[in-house]
Amino acid sequence: MLSRLLPLVLAAGLLSAAPATAAGPTPVAPAVAPTSQPAPQQIVVREGPKVKGTHRFGKTLTRSVGRYSVGGLQVRTQWLRDGKPIKGATRWKYELGVRDVGHTVRVRVTVSKPGYRTLTHRSPWRKVKHVRDVRRTVKYSIATNGSMTTSVKTFKRQVAEILDDPRGWRAAGIKFKRVKSGGSMTIVLAQASRVPTYSSVCSSTWSCRVGRHVIINQERWKHASPAWNAAKGTTLRGYRHMVVNHETGHWLGWHHKSCGGKGQKAPVMMQQSKGRNGCTFNPWPKPSERNVPRYR
Template identity: 45%
Template sequence: MGSANMNRASRRRHHRRLHQRYIVRRVVAAISLVLLVVSVVASAGASVAQVTAAPEEGGAASANIDFTKALRMAFANGQIEEPEPLHPKSDEDRRKEAAQREVDALAAPMSAEQRKEIYDKAKQTAEQSGAQATKMTYCVATNGDVGDKAAFANTVDRVLNDSRGWPRAGVVFQQVDDGCDVTVTLAAPEKLPTYSTYCSSEYSCRVGADVIINKKRWDGAVDHWFQEGGTLASYRTMVINHEVGHALGHLDNEQPCGGAGQAAPLMQEQSMFLNGCTINQWPLDGELWSTFAGSPA
C-alpha cells in the first residue's frame, strides 16, 4: 500500500515537471515570434528609409524620416511595387460609382451664397437670350413616402436654373415657401392619379399649377434610358425640365424627332419612346420659347 502511494506521488511530480516544461516552451515560442515580427518591421522601415531619404551633410542618412511619406515616395518612384487590391473594381463598379456621384452632386446641400450664385448665372443667361427675362416662382412639396425633401429641392433648383435649360428661353426660377406660380412635388406612384384621371402611376405628370414627379421614375428612370447610355441624374434632369416645360406653355411631342441619331426634343415623351433619337435632357434651340408671363427676373 505504501509502495502504491509512493508510485502515485512520483507520477504526479513527473506530470507537473512535464507541464512546467510545456509552459516554458510556449512562452519561449511566443517571445521568439514577437522578436521576429519586430525585426521584420524594423528591417522594412530601414530599407524604405535608405531608398528615399536624402543624405545629410557628412554622408549620414537623416534619422527623422516620415515612414508613411517614405512609402509613398517609394511607390511613386517605382522602387517598391504597390500590392494589387484584393478585389479590383470592375468597369461596371466604376460606372455605378460615377453615376452615383452625379446624383449626389445634384442633391448636395447648398448655402445661401451658392444658391444666389446659381440664380445670378441663370439670370445672366436669361438676359442674354433675347427674350424678356421673367421669373417663375415655385414651391417644393412631397406626397407619400418619398424620402428626403431637401435633396429633391436642391436637385430641382440646380436643374431649373442650369444655363443649358429654360434660362436660355428667358426664364429663371426662384424657390419660395408660398404664393408660388407652380408647385413641384415628388409623389409616390399611387398618388399620381389623385391629381387627375389623366395622370398614370407609371409616369410623371403636370396638372395646372402642379408639376408632379413620380417617385418610381425618380428612383429607376426607364430601361431604354439606361440602354442608350443615360444616367439616373440625366433622367432626373430631363423629367424636371420636361414637366416644367408644360407650365411654360409647351405640349407633349410638339416637335418631332429630327431623325435617327439626333437629339430628341425635350418635350418628346422620352420616358415612353425615342423614335430613333438619342436621349436629351435640355431644350433644343427650336424649343426656346415660353408663354409664361411672370414677374421680371
C-alpha cells in the same frame, strides 16, 4: 675638432636646403576673371492681348496675342475663371460652359524669347451671362404627396439646380425662384400611387402636369425608366434633368413633340421616358424650344 665638424654641418645644410632649391617657391594659380553674362533685355508691350466674342453661355471667345517690341516670340495661352487657370483651356479659343456662368473669364498670355525677360499680360475680365437676360421671374414652391422613400432635401436642391442651369429653361430668359409656399407653380414629389389623384390622365407609372402642379413620380425620380436606362451613356441624374424640364415645359405651355430625324437630339418635350424613335436622349430644351409659346 671644429675643423672636423664644419664639413658635416655644411653637408647637413646642403641636404636640408636642397629640396627648396630644387623645387623653388610654391606656384600660385593666377586669378581667373568671371565671365560676365549680358542682362536680359526687356520686352515692351505695344498692345496687350484682347478677347473677342460675347460673354454668354455657349458662345466661343477668341484671343489676340497683342503687339510687342520684338518679334519671334514664343506664346503660351491660359484662360482664367475668377483669376484661376481653367484646366485644359490653353488654346486661342475657348467655349463658355456651364461652370463659367456667373463668373469672370479672361485670358493670360505669356511671351518669351532667349535673351529677353519673360512677360505675362492679362486681358480685362468680364462676367459671363446666361443665354438671355431675365425676361420673367417665376416663383415656385416644393411639396410632397405620400410616403417619401428618397431624400426630399436632395430633391429640392437638384430641382433648383436644374431650373437655374444655363442649359435649361433659364436659357429662355426665365428665372425660377423658390418660395416656402404658393407661387405660380408647385413642383410635387409624389408617391407613385398618388400621381393619378391629380387627374384621370395621370398614371402611377409616369410623371405628370396638372394645372399649377408639376408632379414628379417618386419611382421615376429614384430609378429613371427602362427605356432611359437601356440607352448607352444615360445616367439617373440625366433623367432627373429631363423629367423636371419636360414637365416644367408643359407648365410653360409646350405640348409633346416627336423626333425630328434619326440621330438628332430629342426635343425635351418628347416622351423620352418611353423611347426615342431614332433620336438621341437629351435632357435639355433645344434652342428651338427656348422661345416659350406662352407664360402662365
